[in-house]
Amino acid sequence: xxxxxxxxxxxxxxxxxxxxxxxxxxxxxxxxxxxxxxxxxxxxxxxxxxxxxxxxxxxxxxxxxxxxxxxxxxxxxxxxxxxxxxxxxxxxxxxxxxxxxxxxxxxxxxxxxxxxxxxxxxxxxxxxxxxxxxxxxxxxxxxxxxxxxxxxxxxxxxxxxxxxxxxxxxxxxxxxxxxxxxxxxxxxxxxxxxxxxxxxxxxxxxxxxxxxxxxxxxxxxxxxxxxxxxxxxxxxxxxxxxxxxxxxxxxxxxxxxxxxxxxxxxxxxxxxxxxxxxxxxxxxxxxxxxxxxxxxxxxxxxxxxxxxxxxxxxxxxxxxxxxxxxxxxxxxxxxxxxxxxxxxxxxxxxxxxxxxxxxxxxxxxxxxxxxxxxxxxxxxxxxxxxxxxxxxx
Amino acid sequence: xxxxxxxxxxxxxxxxxxxxxxxxxxxxxxxxxxxxxxxxxxxxxxxxxxxxxxxxxxxxxxxxxxxxxxxxxxxxxxxxxxxxxxxxxxxxxxxxxxxxxxxxxxxxxxxxxxxxxxxxxxxxxxxxxxxxxxxxxxxxxxxxxxxxxxxxxxxxxxxxxxxxxxxxxxxxxxxxxxxxxxxxxxxxxxxxxxxxxxxxxxxxxxxxxxxxxxxxxxxxxxxxxxxxxxxxxxxxxxxxxxxxxxxxxxxxxxxxxxxxxxxxxxxxxxxxxxxxxxxxxxxxxxxxxxxxxxxxxxxxxxxxxxxxxxxxxxxxxxxxxxxxxxxxxxxxxxxxxxxxxxxxxxxxxx
Numbered sequence: 074x075x076x077x078x079x080x081x082x083x084x085x086x087x088x089x090x091x092x093x094x095x096x097x098x099x100x101x102x103x104x105x106x107x108x109x110x111x112x113x114x115x116x117x118x119x120x121x122x123x124x125x126x127x128x129x130x131x132x133x134x135x136x137x138x139x140x141x142x143x144x145x146x147x148x149x150x151x152x153x154x155x156x157x158x159x160x161x162x163x164x165x166x167x168x169x170x171x172x173x174x175x176x177x178x179x180x181x182x183x184x185x186x187x188x189x190x191x192x193x194x195x196x197x198x199x200x201x202x203x204x205x206x207x208x209x210x211x212x213x214x215x216x217x218x219x220x221x222x223x224x225x226x227x228x229x230x231x232x233x234x235x236x237x238x239x240x241x242x243x244x245x246x247x248x249x250x251x252x253x254x255x256x257x258x259x260x261x262x263x264x265x266x267x268x269x270x271x272x273x274x275x276x277x278x279x280x281x282x283x284x285x286x287x288x289x290x291x292x293x294x295x296x297x298x299x300x301x302x303x304x305x306x307x308x309x310x311x312x313x314x315x316x317x318x319x320x321x322x323x324x325x326x327x328x329x330x331x332x333x334x335x336x337x338x339x340x341x342x343x344x345x346x347x348x349x350x351x352x353x354x355x356x357x358x359x360x361x362x363x364x365x366x367x368x369x370x371x372x373x374x375x376x377x378x379x380x381x382x383x384x385x386x387x388x389x390x391x392x393x394x395x396x397x398x399x400x401x402x403x404x405x406x407x408x409x410x411x412x413x414x415x416x417x418x419x420x421x422x423x424x425x426x427x428x429x430x431x432x433x434x435x436x437x438x439x440x441x442x443x444x445x446x447x448x449x450x451x452x453x454x455x456x457x458x459x460x461x462x463x464x465x466x
Numbered sequence: 467x468x469x470x471x472x473x474x475x476x477x478x479x480x481x482x483x484x485x486x487x488x489x490x491x492x493x494x495x496x497x498x499x500x501x502x503x504x505x506x507x508x509x510x511x512x513x514x515x516x517x518x519x520x521x522x523x524x525x526x527x528x529x530x531x532x533x534x535x536x537x538x539x540x541x542x543x544x545x546x547x548x549x550x551x552x553x554x555x556x557x558x559x560x561x562x563x564x565x566x567x568x569x570x571x572x573x574x575x576x577x578x579x580x581x582x583x584x585x586x587x588x589x590x591x592x593x594x595x596x597x598x599x600x601x602x603x604x605x606x607x608x609x610x611x612x613x614x615x616x617x618x619x620x621x622x623x624x625x626x627x628x629x630x631x632x633x634x635x636x637x638x639x640x641x642x643x644x645x646x647x648x649x650x651x652x653x654x655x656x657x658x659x660x661x662x663x664x665x666x667x668x669x670x671x672x673x674x675x676x677x678x679x680x681x682x683x684x685x686x687x688x689x690x691x692x693x694x695x696x697x698x699x700x701x702x703x704x705x706x707x708x709x710x711x712x713x714x715x716x717x718x719x720x721x722x723x724x725x726x727x728x729x730x731x732x733x734x735x736x737x738x739x740x741x742x743x744x745x746x747x748x749x750x751x752x753x754x755x756x757x758x759x760x761x762x763x764x765x766x767x768x769x770x771x772x773x774x775x776x777x778x779x780x781x782x783x784x785x786x787x788x789x790x791x792x793x794x795x796x797x798x799x800x801x802x803x804x805x806x807x808x809x810x811x812x813x814x815x816x
Contacts, residue, residue: 140617142617142620142621144624209797209800209801210801212801212804213800213801213804216545216546216547216616216617216620217800217804219547219617219620220547220747220751220796220800221796221797221800221801223744223793224793224794224796224797225793225797227744227789227790227793228789228790228793228794231786231787231789231790232790234786235786235787369624369628372621372624373625376621420635420636420640421632421636422632423628423631423632423635424628424629424631424632424633424635424636425632426625426628427624427625427626427627427628427629427630427632428625428629429625430621430622430624430625430628431607431622431625431626431629434607434611434614434618434619434621434622434625435607435610435611435622438614438615438618
């Protein structure tokens with residue numbers, strides 16, 4: 074129907090963003106007026122959602138654009154969190170370095186570097202780890218590649234869990250199962266003097282989640298922007314070529330090694346930044362957070378939204394992280410109080426996500442909002458099979 | 467000038483693969499020598515301990531072999547890593563606990579013949595259950611995806627894995643469940659744990675039976691034909707769908723038997739036991755995926771490595787590093803010898 078109206082193309086494309094962006098950005102201002110239902114996402118949930126959107130968009134670069142299945146994305150999240158832990162806490166107590174950190178004395182023990190500087194550092198370190206993971210996998214394809222990433226996703230959490238006594242030397246790298254806590258807070262230390270409405274320290278504001286939410290949204294905006302620019306760049310087009318047909322891409326002059334490594338590095342980059350931010354928000358880097366389950370959950374987000382489509386992935390990540398963080402429990406409680414049942418729905422979370430993955434794969438493998446290119450591909454595959462007389466599910 | 471550099475650089479480039487090849491071999495030999503030295507020192511320091519660790523290694527290896535064969539059978543026929551297989555095995559342990567522990571009440575106090583029959587019943591139950599569960603998964607979720615992009619069935623099995631483990635959590639609770647020590651801990655005058663011996667002895671006929679089915683029966687022939695070339699097999703009149711279902715059933719039966727033996731050996735199980743499947747899968751890759759002998763060999767090696775790592779006392783990294791070590795082996799194997807120890811190199815497999 075909307076197609077019939079005499080609206081220019083650019084305006085039609087702008088309608089949805091014009092509605093959604095203010096709704097998202099102004100969420101802290103109006104969410105209290107939505108009522109007291111526990112189904113309304115709290116600000117804390119909203120912060121978590123921004124983090125997962127960042128990570129899912131990062132994973133989408135690897136899985137959606139380049140078609141390399143990554144089952145160990147949680148490793149980059151872990152690296153990002155531990156960078157925050159190492160350089161913004163009292164972990165290395167033999168040093169005393171304070172640089173731009175908020176909420177600590179200038180002679181505090183440990184390394185305390187401004188979180189704003191650590192975000193790119195964490196991203197760069199995760200990207201470096203992405204290259205390390207990418208390099209040995211260059212010779213591999215498809216499912217073997219998935220296994221190597223799965224391996225790294227299992228090894229890195231185990232290393233941080235056992236890293237309180239590296240190689241029996243007594244060197245405490247990661248503080249073991251207890252994790253590194255507390256991590257310094259965020260704040261606009263220097264800008265606060267110039268622009269007083271920017272808080273000096275988020276922890277000292279009346280509602281710290283508001284500022285974390287804003288920073289999270291900023292990260293999402295940067296990630297989405299970079300993701301779209303990368304997709305349309307020479308590199309992004311090489312990724313798509315690689316995804317479609319590796320041999321043909323190589324024959325056309327796409328340097329496979331370089332392109333794959335860049336895919337891992339760029340995907341990891343945003344995972345590291347998001348991990349660093351989430352570590353700061355939670356106030357610690359705890360090994361128990363880094364499980365294979367998170368990697369699978371992120372993959373489910375990408376699949377649900379539609380592999381390769383940034384907006385779809387944002388939607389998928391927002392929905393699933395909301396359900397994971399708050400939604401499922403709230404829905405369960407609502408059902409229980411209205412129907413007098415006693416179902417602990419959060420207990421079935423893993424099974425429900427598994428079911429979701431299976432159903433999506435069987436009935437809508439292109440995702441909720443498929444990228445136009447992917448959609449076309451699925452249609453072509455279907456037509457080809459129908460022409461060949463094969464029944465496709 | 468340009469041609470000069472060209473001719474000058476050419477021999478260098480030609481020598482490069484040989485140098486890296488030599489380097490690879492040298493590093494491999496050095497690592498193996500280090501491993502042998504480490505084992506030798508441990509053997510000298512505590513021969514008794516070494517012996518019992520060796521037995522534990524073989525027992526683990528036998529258990530992993532039963533699971534690894536399931537991975538390798540399925541991969542051999544449809545080139546799919548079945549992430550749900552470890553959870554099928556976990557269900558085998560759960561069914562065993564239900565039959566042997568809850569229903570029959572075996573706890574080691576019964577006479578020998580009652581225990582034997584009870585364990586046999588539990589094993590048959592687990593084998594039948596997993597032998598039905600596995601083809602059902604294939605029928606419901608994987609058959610429709612046979613022509614889909616290659617990652618689609620892989621991701622589907624990942625989802626099924628979560629469903630299966632969550633279902634086990636629903637029926638058996640989040641805590642460890644198990645049986646008493648059904649099997650005696652000593653046999654005759656030997657100081658060896660009898661249950662470990664029994665696990666190894668029970669695995670051998672299962673492996674022989676599998677070999678017989680694959681090598682000698684008509685259905686086994688069909689399996690090998692489908693594994694080699696699905697389309698050609700179909701044209702020769704092989705019912706491909708039925709053969710694939712049969713393969714999944716075989717894999718499930720082995721996993722069920724493995725589940726019973728695991729419960730006899732370890733006595734407890736939990737809903738997240740399916741993660742052990744990753745170790746077994748590593749074993750299958752190590753031996754050369756698609757190769758039955760290779761899977762057994764790889765499983766024995768992984769079992770021994772795990773036992774050495776966790777049991778030896780002289781400079782052993784210990785249990786908390788097992789996953790890292792096994793996955794490091796997996797990565798090294800995939801990178802340097804993707805066809806595994808016994809597999810044939812194949813152009814499109816890696």
